[in-house]
Amino acid sequence: MKRTMRTTALTVSALVAALGMPAGAAHADGTAPRVDLRTLIVSDGGPATGAIAAELDTAGTPYTTIDLNQSGRPVIDAGFLADTVDGRPRARFQAVVLPNDNPFPADSPEMAALADYERTYDIPQVDAYTYARPEAGLQYPDYSGDVDGVQAEVTAAGKAGAFGYLKGAVPFEDISPTVSESYAYLARPAEGADFTPYLEAPVPGQSARGSLVGEYRHDGRRELVVTFVYNQYQQQFQLLARGIVEWMTGGVHLGASRNYFAVHVDDVFAADDRWDTELNCTPGDVDCPDGAGTPDPIRMTAADVDHAVAWQRDHHFTLDLVYNGVGSVDQRAEHNGADAPADRLIAERGEFRWVNHTYTHAFLGCEQDVTVVPWRCASNADGSTKWVSRKDISDEIAHNRQWGQSVGLPLQNDELVTGEHSGLKVLPQQPDDNPNLAPALTDNGVSWLASDNSRDPVLRKVGSATTVSRYPMNIFYNAGRAAEQVDEYNWIYTSRAQGGSGICEDNPATTTCLPAPLDLATGYTDHIVPLETRIALGHVLAGDPKPHFIHQSNLAEDRLAYPVMAGVLDGYRALFADDTPVVNPRMKDIGVEMQRRADWRTALGNGQVTAYRIGGTVTVSAPAGVTVTATMPAGTTLSGHAFGSAYAGALSGWTASTGQPLTLGLPSSAAAPHTAAKAAQHGPVTVPAPRTRVPAGVSEPPAQNTAG
Structure with missing residues (x-):
């Protein structure tokens, strides 16, 4: 046969x-x-x-x-x-x-x-x-x-x-x-x-x-x-x-591949606590013993807002501002109604995308016992975990949404980033989601919920919401000045013998110790910026749509985030033709893309997709409800209509299947030759053993300082 x-x-x-x-x-x-x-x-x-x-x-x-x-x-x-x-x-x-x-x-x-x-x-x-x-x-x-x-x-x-x-x-x-x-x-x-x-x-x-x-x-x-x-x-x-x-x-x-880059800026309107270079902790946050040190918050100014607007225009890029309304409310209460940076942000609101970050940035998981470092979950009298209530979670979401609407922020109400991604599991202290989180999300119509890729990378459902994991950039939320960033970086990434915390020694599988502490004056520019740029650009070049996140403190004072973001965008544009731009989607669009990919992978893995070409016709069959993805030459049609959208000299896109075969017509220029000739046989080749390794710095940074 x-x-x-x-x-x-x-x-x-x-x-x-x-x-x-x-x-x-x-x-x-x-x-x-x-x-x-x-x-x-x-x-x-x-x-x-x-x-x-x-x-x-x-x-x-x-x-x-x-x-x-x-x-x-x-x-x-x-x-x-x-x-x-x-x-x-x-x-x-x-x-x-x-x-x-x-x-x-x-x-x-x-x-x-x-x-x-x-x-x-x-x-x-x-x-x-x-x-x-x-x-x-x-x-x-x-x-x-x-x-x-x-x-x-x-x-x-x-x-x-x-x-x-x-x-x-x-x-x-x-x-x-x-x-x-x-x-x-x-x-x-x-x-x-x-x-x-x-x-x-x-x-x-x-x-x-x-x-x-x-x-x-x-x-x-x-x-x-x-x-x-x-x-x-x-x-x-x-x-x-x-x-x-x-x-x-x-x-x-x-299948289809595009290059994505999105940056979320958390804690907008609020202030972020500052690293104390003497105490090696952050007064006002849970890594410092209760009452230790004096908080010295970092907050954007009106000039920082103007710089952000100008930078976006220069780089043809839009930031996602993830906001806490209480930051402006408290500021106005303390300064007779004045809040210049908030006024500038609100005046320039159309220049940015906006995402609900809850009203007060409250921790929405278990109730935290911060009398110990590290913190632990508080317990009820019977020993069970004491959880933040459904009502309190819902109030945080709804109040911030209402405040944002009152000042005219252009919101997508189905997006949410909780403070520190709280409510979701946090190892080792809180191994499970707050059971009150899912119903509160459903109560508020949340469809897309941010998670931290370093601890919760898998797309999953939580009530009405699907998680969208975000990459933490290792630009610390608690550093406004380059010297502060380097000091904390040295604390995390140097051995105890070199004056560091030893965290890198205790976690050798995920963290590499520096051979020597970075210079406080040059360490940020010479080491941290190139490393973080390479890691983020690697995500972009790998076609990974997950967003990255930083904090409003990184746009203030020394404006630490800009060299990294510019390094990614400028580096990318120096390499790619104009028809292959960086795609800069908002959070819900990233979520849709990730969900489609997951469903498509499942259908492929289950053998539910068939596709073939006969001459100039491509036929694809997939189950009803699965969104088919394909890449085709320019001029391809789908059922007589234009197919997909242009990217990298080709057409690509997603098409929902009704269960009936999809038929794509290729342009005549895509006709494949069909030839026959006598095969020449030659012997096997022995290739020297590959000399390659996974480059240093590709693994994700530890999450000690990615508060969200």
Whole structure:
């Protein structure tokens, strides 16, 4: 049965080639094959294939993995790769990703089967990390070694093709001067090879440039040849990942990827307590013994508001101001009705987005016993936890909403950020949500509730609300001056022997101790800003929509947040073309995106989605109520109407399924060639062991100072 099906597919292909007919001619008589929109990833356990899989996971693009290290794995043969459905030849995978250009033993027929399949159905192959050699279309390397800090460049061919969303520069990270982070083979195309470099870098000590990513056409097949090793967290891969996917799918695939950046500014109108550099705690907050020190609050001025407005306009970016109304009410009570910064914020309210942060920023979980450090939950007489009541929670939400409406703030009433994300579980003191939180959220029509990604990262329901986890930036809420930030940073991230708290020593799995305390004058600019910028930009480049959060204190005094935010935006815009902007959504839109992604992943995981292409038509089937996501070339239509919206030179979007198949019409320019030629066999390649690591600083910062 398998032999008959394979022969049919080859006969169609051979007929097209023998007659010199274009692919469209075969399509016209109904013999075009069906190509399923799914990728085959053959993995050897290395980081490169894992990185490509992670990119597909993020976008929601389906794939099947074959682990070469797994005993009893499926054998890759003609029957595994193709069959017949409804009398039509079917290619089960639209692309193949291999760990290198031939990872199979010399006596294995699997590479021959893949080559035959790729040639028959015009299926592209990605060599995720391979040695430069003639069998991959390249000369032997002009250089092999570290490429940390190298400035690679997208070629004209790359910009005209799948990597056109990049401006050109692709900098390779060099996070640590003592650790090799990236290893590469730089080589020129082999003599006579049909090889087109897409990414090149200068060969050390020579005037030549060597390929790092390029396309090799041979024997009726196409390979994307990558000659540097990477992992999913490294910036160079994150920059190139979209192009790799677009190249191997021809720009036609399920799933979509955009780059997001949103920043929430908590405690607006209120004041934040200040770190005491002598006591090494924050008077007025729960980390100081009760009554210790003198509070010295940090609060924005009218000039800080004007600076925020001007900065937003200069950077084409909108901040989300997360507000507590009582801050202004108390200020006016103490100053005969005067509150200049609040007046400026209210006057400029249309320049920002606004989110309810409760009226007084009260802790809405258990009632806190702050007579001890760290605090603990207070108990009732019977030993049970004493919880903040449903009424008190509801009053905090409703009162702040009413105050905001009274001063004309443009609110979305279904969004909420509780003070310190309270009400939700807080380990170790409060391992469960306040049972009164869910009904209070429902009482107030809250649909989207912020959570802290460092302690509550998973999307989940709480009453009527769905959580939207936020990344804490390690710019402390209790620091208005750079020296205060550095002093507290040293306290957290240095050992006891160096005068620190030892927190880093006690939590080695999540926190790395500094080799020495940072200089109070330069530590913020030289260490903290670059680190926080890199972490946040990494989230953006990974297509992660989760918002980041800081505090109003970070926009006051030394205005500590701006160098980090500008570093992210300016760094991004220096790398990406204008058609690939940072997407800056508000909280509820992020929540909708995250919920759609979760539902889509579930449908894919349950095998409830099928998608395939026949000629210029793509058909997608999904259960009713599931929102389908796809990326298609410009000019694609959905049931005769324009599909999706433009991003990175393509169209992408979400479409709700009614349970009936969705039909997308591709533009004529997206017609895929269908060729046949004799396969050339070459032996397996042994690639040196990857030399790469997860860069330092990628793990999230600890949450000791992310009050919310």
